[in-house]
Amino acid sequence: MAMVQPRSIGARRLGAHLALIGFVSLIVFPLLLVISISFREGNFASGSLIPERFSLEHWSLALGIPWERPDGSIVQPPFPVLLWLWNSIKVAVVSSVLILMLATTSAYAFARMRFKGKEPLLKGMLIFQMFPAVLSLVALYALFDRLGEFVGWLGINTHGALIVASLGAVALHIWTIKGYFESIDGSLEEAAMVDGASTWQAFRYILLPLSIPILMVVFILAFVMSIMEYPMASVLLVDEHKLTLAVGAQQYLADHNQRWGNFAAAAVLSGLPITVAFLICQRWIIGGLTAGGVKG
């Protein structure tokens, strides 16, 4: 608590609150607007934040249920949003699990073992992690195009290709987990090894159970990053029923045919779970993000 207080403290406090409230409302406005638009009738409706003509049309379409207008015409859902969401979640879960497994084992070696080439490998990872995948898209496309000729599930337009390609992003997570492992005292494992445990057993039965929190964080981080991955998915996936949400959602706002209302419902439906998950886990996620790099 500060000992020396300026005199005009009350006025300043009020000013700070007003400024913050003003700024927050500016920031939150687009988000509230989208929620409001998703309940408005028609695709181009304007109006106040609280919809005057309330309609569940967009929500019904986003959930894949055909909607019957009052005049009797039936509107079919324009895009399979739920399928896209499912694709996104499927790809994200599988790739996060794989990333977690790879990152954990390597982080263990980097944190606890001494071996040739450790320092250049770690530094190299830090450098290569900054190269965006967009730049080598041509090469990645060629790689999966050729691979697909021999291994069907790794070709273009498969989720397998997308999952496998995401393994390149493992470097950031290795650094995060390595930092956590180094903060745990190694004497427990050494004791286990003196008692006859193998290196693998010491890792599996001593260190891993102690590291559940950081593993959760890395899983969530990898999950969020995979859900938001756009460039690779836009090149590797072709068919409408294969798309992930990140690639599919933009079709609502195609230049010639903007479905603003339908988009709003789909955006809230798919964005809300991710947003809520992020906010619940924010304490851990933010620690990991600010330690390692930038949101992707």
Place this chain on the structure above:
Amino acid sequence: MYTTNASRGLPRHRSRHLSERYTRWALRCVIGVLVIALLWLVMAFHLNGQWMFALLFLVLGGSLAVVFTKRTLMSHRYIFPAVAGLGVFVIFPLLYTIGISFSNYSSSNLLSEERVRGQLLSQTYQAEGKAFDLTLYQEGELVRLYLQSDGENDHENKVQRFVSSPLNLANQETRQIGIQSVDAPPAQEPLGMRAIIQARDSLQGLRLLTPEGTELRMAGLRQFAPMVNRYETRDDGSLYDRREDRVLIPDQTTGFFVADSGEQITPGWPVNVGFTNYTKIFTDPDIRGPFMQIFVWTFVFAALTVVFTLAVGFVLASLLQWDQLKGKAIYRTLLILPYAVPAFISILIFKGMFNQHFGEVNMILDTLFGIRPEWFTDPWLARSMLLIVNTWLGYPYMLLLCMGLIQAIPQDLYEASAVDGGGPLTNLFKITLPLIIKPLTPLLIAAFAFNFNNFVLIALLTGGNPDILGASTPAGTTDLLVSYTYRIAFQDAGQNFGLAAAIATLIFLLVAGMSLLNLRLSKVKV
């Protein structure tokens, strides 16, 4: 810090439990199967003539085998999968991109030379000569073809008539079939047009051989005609063009078959063109102009984004650190909301909000000031829109960074300043900024590099539009270098992978420079 027994050269830990030995053997089997699968891929790529991919998988399989059999490499087993992933999906594509940048790989030079040759050799044309009208006759389950030479060309020669043996037209394979001369058409009712249309696919696969040795192919719906292969390989590797009566010589500097007249026959194949793509970027005025413009804008965009997000984030962080303020937790959660919403959704929300005709931004501006700016068609407005949206997206990250760093500053420094009569501005410039700038710099460089390559924002919000006039490649006034490369490679007709790869290589160099600088500044301890 310790080393494993194995890499110290100590005897291996022998497991007493049977189950452990089984797992060990199971692991060995999995590794063996993986190595064999990789070697199979190597062979497949090698036989296909794709040596770069063959080499990649050879290195992968070889290192897998070595790491998991040599006991001194025990520690490397733990890092192998991750390093392999990094190698195959980050480093290999990077090297491959650099390789492509020295070639003319593009939509017109896509296939390998052999496949181009094959494609040309399969081209046919209708030779001078007769065409034959086709009629089908049912013969039990099978169908007989009857051909009669065209009446119009028939003033001098006598009418030629051929008939085939009964065929199964469900078979759609390409096959050669002999036909016999006959004097009159079969004495039964012919099948109608519908039957021919139904059997079209299999009729197209038929090569009918007349007794004189001419090959007839389907030339129209009811016609068969002698079709000849247009090209013929000659011993020196060149192609002879029967139709135009000329010789095509494979030109390994341009990757096309070239006629004497200089005409290039598409498709071509990729060849090494040296530094052509790089010199094009810097000398061809139609590419250099847009490239330099985009290059400058990329730097300005990344720098301004960092400045704006840092300014907003820092001010908010200072406010939120003020211990007289109540309700900090709520403010904080609301303020990091833009960070929690998936970027691809919020960018699209802004795309709708900034819409010229029904977007909310223009509605508000219209009611307040009576203006409706054209956010997507005016270059400067489009750029400001990008900066506004990116500041909205990016400030929470800076806010979180600054909050963490400001919290670490000892409170008594501010106390001392207050005792000496220092105001908020003195505190800011003499205490807070000097103390946070050093740990912040590497993170700012990382943020700069990230926004330098902020592909998603551009792709989803403006797509690079409005276009730069007079550019020979797809280039827009709001394009960043990354989205520019993406558009050259994947958009529009002339997918020029070589040029895109050359620009990508230049960006690689820039990013590598930034990350080396970053590594030095942050003094990473390994």
